Structures are given as structure tokens and as C-alpha cells.
Amino acid sequence: MPITKTEKIWMDGALVDWDDATIHVLTHSLHYGCGVFEGIRAYPTASGPAVFRLSDHIVRLFNSAKIFLIDIPFTADELVEATKQTVAVNGLQECYIRPLVYFGYGEMGLNPLPCPVNVSIAVWPWGAYLGEEGIQRGVRMKISSWQRHAPNAMPPAAKGTGMYINSSMAKIEALKAGYDEAILLSPQGYVSECTGENLFVVRGGRIVTPPLSAGALEGITQHSVMTIAADLGFDVSFGNILRSDLYTADEAFLTGTAAEVVPIRSVDDRTVGDGEPGPMTRKLQEVYAAAVRGRDDRYKDWNEHVR
Numbered sequence: 001m002p003i004t005k006t007e008k009i010w011m012d013g014a015l016v017d018w019d020d021a022t023i024h025v026l027t028h029s030l031h032y033g034c035g036v037f038e039g040i041r042a043y044p045t046a047s048g049p050a051v052f053r054l055s056d057h058i059v060r061l062f063n064s065a066k067i068f069l070i071d072i073p074f075t076a077d078e079l080v081e082a083t084k085q086t087v088a089v090n091g092l093q094e095c096y097i098r099p100l101v102y103f104g105y106g107e108m109g110l111n112p113l114p115c116p117v118n119v120s121i122a123v124w125p126w127g128a129y130l131g132e133e134g135i136q137r138g139v140r141m142k143i144s145s146w147q148r149h150a151p152n153a154m155p156p157a158a159k160g161t162g163m164y165i166n167s168s169m170a171k172i173e174a175l176k177a178g179y180d181e182a183i184l185l186s187p188q189g190y191v192s193e194c195t196g197e198n199l200f201v202v203r204g205g206r207i208v209t210p211p212l213s214a215g216a217l218e219g220i221t222q223h224s225v226m227t228i229a230a231d232l233g234f235d236v237s238f239g240n241i242l243r244s245d246l247y248t249a250d251e252a253f254l255t256g257t258a259a260e261v262v263p264i265r266s267v268d269d270r271t272v273g274d275g276e277p278g279p280m281t282r283k284l285q286e287v288y289a290a291a292v293r294g295r296d297d298r299y300k301d302w303n304e305h306v307r
């Protein structure tokens with residue numbers, strides 16, 4: 001999806017013009033993929049734009065950095081403020097937000113630690129990641145021939161830039177085969193997650209989502225949806241899911257900041273349920289859409305206002 005240019009990007013403490021937000025070709029992370037990032041969204045609310053669960057995303061960014069021994073030269077509070085400032089200065093009511101932490105220009109070789117640590121925050125308007133039709137009617141999924149990385153190869157708890165080669169290969173494979181999105185299995189053969197979303201299945205009235213130990217990222221949307229599901233009185237838990245559970249599910253859906261809550265219409269050409277988004281999926285979509293826009297008092301703490 002093309003990027004829509006905005007005015008300013010935050011780079012290492014200063015707001016710079018969009019076209020000036022450039023880096024040197026010998027930037028370390030560009031070569032070896034050791035960086036961490038976040039994907040966040042701001043939504044319009046009755047009291048102005050609010051970033052959804054911004055503090056939780058910044059905590060995850062710092063945890064990702066800790067795993068890779070990246071010493072971020074700002075505090076979490078500073079990055080929370082910088083994010084709000086970047087949304088505000090660009091005058092956006094609604095946008096996607098991409099904080100990135102990377103090893104910059106300094107030395108080459110596999111030890112990144114002597115390099116400076118740089119931080120940027122970019123924001124731009126970004127519509128439904130899997131398309132408006134995907135949200136309404138559901139998406140067609142393919143189980144990838146690529147596995148999710150094993151935890152001792154790449155730590156799934158970290159949102160590391162280089163780790164996404166795995167997701168990109170699975171995404172390309174699914175798109176070339178005519179599907180909308182891929183599902184990755186863990187090296188043990190359990191369902192892990194999608195290329196940039198967590199996955200849920202509903203079978204016999206129970207909602208289940210794979211745990212971190214199956215190679216899934218600890219999704220913030222996953223956590224929000226599990227909270228909402230529990231508040232609705234639904235039976236929701238972490239649990240291992242088999243490939244065949246997907247084929248025989250009553251409902252299935254995926255969750256992510258960019259994608260939001262998206263029904264799954266089929267998996268490997270097996271129709272999920274009757275092929276229409278199921279009632280639990282619809283209800284969770286509806287409450288999530290209200291929560292992010294500050295229209296549900298139970299979840300007001302998740303709306304972090306920009307001004």
C-alpha cells in the first residue's frame with residue numbers, strides 16, 4: 001500500500017521535514033536487520049485524536065530492544081511524548097504510527113553495539129491493512145510452507161526488523177498463490193500466527209489463540225480482544241491450535257494494529273463456518289471499533305489523547 005506523505009518525521013529528538021528524513025547507506029541495521037519497531041494507530045475520539053494503547057506499545061518497544069541489547073537513548077516517557085507530538089504537528093485525526101529504533105552509521109561487522117542507536121517516529125494516514133472488504137467479508141488464508149522461526153533462532157517476543165523476512169516470504173507466497181494472507185506454523189507444527197497479525201479460532205463456543213510459546217508476538221490487539229471477549233462473557237484462552245482445528249473451526253479471525261479485527265473466510269480453501277463472519281467475530285469487531293474511538297467507557301484508559 002503506498003505511503004501517504006505527511007509534513008514532519010521525528011528523528012533523534014527533532015522534527016524534520018518528511019523529505020529530509022534520510023539515512024546513510026552504511027547504516028548498520030540496513031545491512032544486518034538488527035532494529036526494533038512498533039506499529040500503532042491513532043483514532044479520532046470525541047475529545048480529539050487519541051493513540052490506542054500508546055504506553056503499552058512503547059513498553060513493548062523497550063522490551064524488544066532489551067532482548068537485542070539495544071540501549072535506546074530516550075526514556076519511555078520521552079517516546080510517548082514524541083509520538084503524541086508527531087501526530088499533533090502533522091494535524092492528523094487518524095493515522096498509523098511507526099516508531100523505529102536502529103543501529104546507525106558507525107562501524108561495520110556483526111557486532112552492532114559500537115554503532116549509535118537512532119530513533120525515528122513517522123506517521124501517515126493508512127486505511128484497513130487487509131482492505132475494507134476483508135473487514136466486512138473476511139479474508140482467504142493459506143498455511144505457509146515457511147515456518148515461524150524457532151524461539152532459540154529468533155525470539156518471538158521481540159518485534160525485530162530482520163525477523164520480518166520470515167513474514168515477508170510467507171506473505172509473498174500467499175499473495176502469489178492468490179490468497180490474502182498467510183498463517184505460519186511453529187517448528188512443532190502448531191498454529192503460530194499470521195505475517196503481521198495474531199490469530200483466533202472459535203470452536204464449540206470457545207475462543208482460543210496461540211500462546212507466545214507457539215511463536216506468536218504478544219499482540220496488543222490480541223490482548224485488547226481477549227479483554228473485550230472476557231467482558232462479554234465469552235470463554236477465551238490461550239491454547240495450542242492444530243492446522244485441522246482451523247479447517248473445522250466455527251469462526252476464525254485475526255487481530256493486529258494495522259489489520260484491526262478481520263474475519264477469516266477460508267483456510268487452504270476450506271470454508272470457515274458458513275463462509276460469513278460469525279456472530280462472536282462480529283461482536284468483537286464492533287466493540288473493538290468502539291473502544292479505539294473512545295466510544296466505550298470500559299476502555300477509556302486505552303485512549304491516550306494527543307493534546
Ligand code: PMP
Pocket residue numbers: 039167193194195196197198216217218219220221222255256257258
Ligand atoms: N504478530 C506479528 C508478527 C505482528 O507483526 C503483529 C503486528 N505488530 C501482530 C502479531 C499483532 O500485534 P499488535 O496487535 O500489537 O499490533
